[in-house]
Amino acid sequence: MRSLSDLFRNFMQLGYVTDDIDAAASYLESRLGTVDCVRHYKSSLGGGRPPGDPGGPRVPFVVVDGEPADEWVIDVALVNAGPTNLEIIRPVGGAVGLYRGAIRPGEPATLHHLGFRVDDFDEASAVVAASGRAWKQYGDSGGIRFGYLDMTAELGHFVEVMELDEASAQGFAHLEAASDAVRDGAQA
Numbered sequence: 001m002r003s004l005s006d007l008f009r010n011f012m013q014l015g016y017v018t019d020d021i022d023a024a025a026s027y028l029e030s031r032l033g034t035v036d037c038v039r040h041y042k043s044s045l046g047g048g049r050p051p052g053d054p055g056g057p058r059v060p061f062v063v064v065d066g067e068p069a070d071e072w073v074i075d076v077a078l079v080n081a082g083p084t085n086l087e088i089i090r091p092v093g094g095a096v097g098l099y100r101g102a103i104r105p106g107e108p109a110t111l112h113h114l115g116f117r118v119d120d121f122d123e124a125s126a127v128v129a130a131s132g133r134a135w136k137q138y139g140d141s142g143g144i145r146f147g148y149l150d151m152t153a154e155l156g157h158f159v160e161v162m163e164l165d166e167a168s169a170q171g172f173a174h175l176e177a178a179s180d181a182v183r184d185g186a187q188a
Helices: 004-008 021-030 121-130 166-187
Strands: 011-017 038-044 061-064 072-081 084-094 110-117 137-140 144-151 157-164
Touching: 004 121, 004 157, 011 157, 021 038, 021 072, 021 084, 072 166, 084 110, 084 166, 121 144, 121 157, 157 166
Parallel strands: 011 084, 110 157
Antiparallel strands: 011 110, 038 072, 061 137, 072 084, 137 144, 144 157
16 A cells, blocks of 8 residues: 555445434435444444554554543444445544534434545555644554545545455355345345
């Protein structure tokens, strides 16, 4: 990777925000015709700290505006349309203002970010730093190392960059397979 545009090479996700996770998921299912969304309530990364030793064990954490978040809780709904993952986030509590500010109250969902997969999050972080920028939010869920680059002034949305471990990659593959199975079954 040499430039910010290299972060955009492997598109995988449209990220939305909402004030009602169940209404947003129902909208995708009933109005857009997706398969059932997988919902996770009260997902938390708060309280963890970035590892001091890069080779040490991975522990979940999130850093917002350069500060480790003591509380960071969201609800998430996930579904795929073929290879494209549709993620809906409802901010619940703590340092989740990055999501809260984009919500249009009463609307099912609002575009928040485009998500891209990278092979090496450390390399992506070096590209971000070399461009004179910093992650607005970054962390590790235990299976996904991620960072949000604030491109709202230029592009109107955040850019999320994700490095997936094998289990997380398989989780997204299962969402894609569920989407494809319904489509393929409907064409039979």
